[in-house]
Amino acid sequence: NDSIYNPVLSMKYIDEKKELTLTRDERITMISPWFDSWHQIEIYCESLTWKLNEPRINFEMMKGPNQEGRAVFESANYFSLQRYDKLQGIDEFNPLYVLRKYSEKYKTRDFTLDQIVTFMQRPPEQVEAQLLTLAYKGFLIYDPDDKTGKIKDKLINYVKAKDEKIDYDVIFFNSTVTAKSNGILSLDSFDLVIQGVPKVFLSDSQQVYIYPSKQQVILKKGGDFLFSGKVEAGLFDYYTKMSSFEYNKFKLNMPYIDSMSVYVRSRTKDPKTQTYSLVKVRTNITNLSGDLLIDDPKNKSGLNKFPEYPIFNSKNVSYANWEKRSVQNAVYKKDKFFFSVDPFTLKSIGSFSTDSLKFKGVLVSSGIFPDIRQPLTVRPDYSFGIESNTGPEGLHAYGGKGTFYSKIDMSNQGLRGDGKLIYLNSTSLSDNFIFYPDSMKTVAKSFTATELSGLVECPTAKGDSVREFWKPYKNILKVSSITKDISMYNNESALTGSLNLTPAGLTGQGIVKIRDAEMEAFLFEFKRRSFDATVDVFRIKSVNLSAMSISTKNYLAHFDFDQLKGEFKSSRGISRVDFPVNQYACSMDRFDWLVEKRSIRLYNERNQQVDIADTLSADQLVNYKFPGTEFVS
Numbered sequence: 001n002d003s004i005y006n007p008v009l010s011m012k013y014i015d016e017k018k019e020l021t022l023t024r025d026e027r028i029t030m031i032s033p034w035f036d037s038w039h040q041i042e043i044y045c046e047s048l049t050w051k052l053n054e055p056r057i058n059f060e061m062m063k064g065p066n067q068e069g070r071a072v073f074e075s076a077n078y079f080s081l082q083r084y085d086k087l088q089g090i091d092e093f094n095p096l097y098v099l100r101k102y103s104e105k106y107k108t109r110d111f112t113l114d115q116i117v118t119f120m121q122r123p124p125e126q127v128e129a130q131l132l133t134l135a136y137k138g139f140l141i142y143d144p145d146d147k148t149g150k151i152k153d154k155l156i157n158y159v160k161a162k163d164e165k166i167d168y169d170v171i172f173f174n175s176t177v178t179a180k181s182n183g184i185l186s187l188d189s190f191d192l193v194i195q196g197v198p199k200v201f202l203s204d205s206q207q208v209y210i211y212p213s214k215q216q217v218i219l220k221k222g223g224d225f226l227f228s229g230k231v232e233a234g235l236f237d238y239y240t241k242m243s244s245f246e247y248n249k250f251k252l253n254m255p256y257i258d259s260m261s262v263y264v265r266s267r268t269k270d271p272k273t274q275t276y277s278l279v280k281v282r283t284n285i286t287n288l289s290g291d292l293l294i295d296d297p298k299n300k301s302g303l304n305k306f307p308e309y310p311i312f313n314s315k316n317v318s319y320a321n322w323e324k325r326s327v328q329n330a331v332y333k334k335d336k337f338f339f340s341v342d343p344f345t346l347k348s349i350g351s352f353s354t355d356s357l358k359f360k361g362v363l364v365s366s367g368i369f370p371d372i373r374q375p376l377t378v379r380p381d382y383s384f385g386i387e388s389n390t391g392p393e394g395l396h397a398y399g400g401k402g403t404f405y406s407k408i409d410m411s412n413q414g415l416r417g418d419g420k421l422i423y424l425n426s427t428s429l430s431d432n433f434i435f436y437p438d439s440m441k442t443v444a445k446s447f448t449a450t451e452l453s454g455l456v457e458c459p460t461a462k463g464d465s466v467r468e469f470w471k472p473y474k475n476i477l478k479v480s481s482i483t484k485d486i487s488m489y490n491n492e493s494a495l496t497g498s499l500n501l502t503p504a505g506l507t508g509q510g511i512v513k514i515r516d517a518e519m520e521a522f523l524f525e526f527k528r529r530s531f532d533a534t535v536d537v538f539r540i541k542s543v544n545l546s547a548m549s550i551s552t553k554n555y556l557a558h559f560d561f562d563q564l565k566g567e568f569k570s571s572r573g574i575s576r577v578d579f580p581v582n583q584y585a586c587s588m589d590r591f592d593w594l595v596e597k598r599s600i601r602l603y604n605e606r607n608q609q610v611d612i613a614d615t616l617s618a619d620q621l622v623n624y625k626f627p628g629t630e631f632v633s
Contacts, residue, residue, distance in 0.1 A: 002038040004048070004185075007141050023047040023062060032136040033074070034059075039192055040223045040247070042078075042138050045071035045182055059183035071175045071182035073194055075223055076154070079161040079168035079301070087134075095130050096139065100159045103151050113147035161301070169300040170204055171247075173197045173217065192219040200227075202245070205302025206310050207350055208233045208252075208294050213241075223247030233292055233310050234350025235263040235278070250297045257288035260318075264354040264378055282412050283384035285341055285359070288318040308347045315343055320359075320376060320384050328414040331436050336366040339376050339386070339410075354378050363388075363410060366437040369395050372408065385411035390419070397421070397435070401472035404433070421470075423477050425450045425458055426501055428468055440470040447479050447486075449501060457528040458506045461499060462487045477501040485513065489529070489561050499526075514566075515595060516541045519557060530560045534571060540593070540600075552577040552591075566593035577602070 012021045024032060024046055033042035049058045061069035088094040102119050103109055117127045131149060135142040139158065142149035161168040175182040177196035184193045194217050200210040210217075213229040220226065228241040231252060243254045261284050265276040293311040295302060318341040321334035341361040359376040363369075363386050372388050372395075379385040387409050394405040406419020417433035421440070426449045430442040447466050452458035463479060463486035470477045478500050479486065485494035497510010506526040512519045512533075517540040521533040535557045553576070555568040570589040578585045590603040 004034050004036050006032055006034045008032045018052040020050045021047055033138040038190055038221055039219045040076040042074045042076060055187040057185040058181040060181040069177045069182055073173040075169050075171040077169050078172055079158060084158060084162050095134060096155055096159050099151055100156055109151040111149050164303050167298055167301050170201050173200060194219060203294050203302060206295050208310060236349050237261045248297060250294045250300055252292040254291060255289050259284040259286045260288055267354060279382050281378060281384060282382055283320050285318050285320050288314050289316045290314040310349050312346045312349055327412050339363050365415060367399055368415060368435045368437060369397060379411035381412050383412035398472035424501060425452055438473060442468050444468050451528055453528050456505050459489045459526050459528055475502050492561055529562050533557045564595035
């Protein structure tokens with residue numbers, strides 16, 4: 001018994017095209033709506049076109065070149081207070097109200113023009129003009145030829161809605177197209193495809209709106225419809241596909257939600273407006289599936305207050321990730337680093353406090369730490385993340401390469417730690433460890449390495465305000481001095497440069513200082529109480545410390561802290577040694593530095609007996625290059 005009905009039409013049939021066209025009566029300036037009982041809507045458009053050999057009917061504007069076509073598809077239960085008031089104009093009573101009173105008084109929906117004129121006590125011309133207007137707007141049926149009419153349910157319900165006696169909705173589809181139909185009705189499925197729809201209002205009281213992708217919705221029986229696109233609900237945005245709206249349940253089914261974004265109230269008041277403005281959370285939750293209960297199904301109008309609505313139910317595991325360039329240059333790849341969100345239910349999604357928004361789940365951190373079960377919350381930078389504490393037992397880092405203790409924080413600032421990191425025989429303290437999937441960096445408040453003996457030796461080392469870079473999977477921690485030297489060997493020496501701590505021991509590069517001397521090398525190999533190096537530069541300051549008393553380059557050095565003795569052998573056979581204070585230089589292949597005696601012993605192990613001297617003339621003797629130590633002023 002379903003139909004599409006319009007009381008005032010002109011019909012045109014072209015047999016050659018097998019095309020039937022129904023349009024509004026040209027004598028009438030307003031568009032009278034079609035009532036579609038299958039979809040429970042009223043359709044405001046100029047024409048209906050059906051080619052009889054095709055299984056579809058088109059709703060559109062009358063054809064014209066490049067003409068913009070407009071149409072409105074409106075729920076049968078739609079109510080607008082603005083429209084109700086506009087019908088009244090300057091009259092004392094609204095004509096809808098008057099006609100309902102007539103129907104109640106005489107207990108009938110049928111009327112004649114004379115009966116209404118008598119009831120309203122108005123001139124016939126004025127009354128008939130109002131009846132025609134109401135007929136064109138779908139409130140009643142009126143035949144201007146025989147002056148009879150019938151009041152429709154829409155009129156009675158409109159007055160009841162105005163008096164808040166019944167529920168109603170605010171659903172309509174504004175369609176604007178060019179060179180195509182506003183609506184296409186399939187005669188096979190009875191689906192009505194509505195095109196050119198930029199926005200759909202579902203509930204103004206709960207602030208639920210749809211922005212269809214391709215500006216298209218597919219209307220089903222009873223006001224249900226299918227769509228893909230963006231859903232705004234309260235403070236949440238959902239980007240969906242293959243979703244549906246159930247009219248009777250007043251519910252959105254969203255089986256495929258690409259992402260969900262949310263707005264929260266700022267934690268600080270705007271000094272200009274003295275309000276807490278909305279801030280978009282900078283992390284989305286992705287790969288959701290769920291449904292949105294817009295309001296109580298019997299409260300589509302929002303006249304009654306149900307504070308728990310809208311309600312969103314997430315039905316499967318969803319995810320948050322931080323793979324974007326603004327977060328540590330996109331180093332946290334979402335396939336290995338993510339937060340797995342448990343299925344959840346959110347109530348009152350149009351009104352909640354920022355710090356109350358929490359999602360249960362697990363942080364999977366690409367092997368940096370074991371999985372951490374902690375709620376996902378809004379962090380100080382307005383991104384989603386977690387804040388956790390390892391407890392006194394700590395957490396293994398990078399598969400057990402190290403152990404971290406104390407606070408862990410994930411946000412758009414990256415995965416950070418505030419606490420203590422243990423690696424091999426070292427301890428680092430920092431309030432800003434930054435953990436990456438393959439490394440860690442920080443400026444540590446302190447670094448300490450304890451002494452080791454045995455197969456692997458290591459001296460003591462201690463640094464304050466040092467820069468650290470740890471590559472756990474390459475088994476190396478690099479510690480670099482910034483403004484202060486790194487103390488080594490129980491404060492017996494200091495390093496300006498960097499240390500490399502590995503399972504094989506401790507190496508470094510830079511300048512090692514021992515009392516008034518310093519050695520500069522690209523590679524120091526530090527043992528428990530000694531070190532070896534290829535020294536690029538060795539310098540000892542003079543007594544007054546204003547100048548260097550000895551300076552040399554390119555020596556293999558071994559220094560023993562127990563003996564306080566340094567042994568230097570030239571890496572190039574014979575090397576030059578300068579004595580700047582004495583203004584002398586010599587060439588030799590070895591010397592020893594005796595720290596306690598404040599002396600240097602010079603050696604040339606390449607001396608040899610020069611028997612040829614007796615055979616040389618005086619001139620030859622002067623120019624002959626004898627081996628051995630040579631001092632040059």
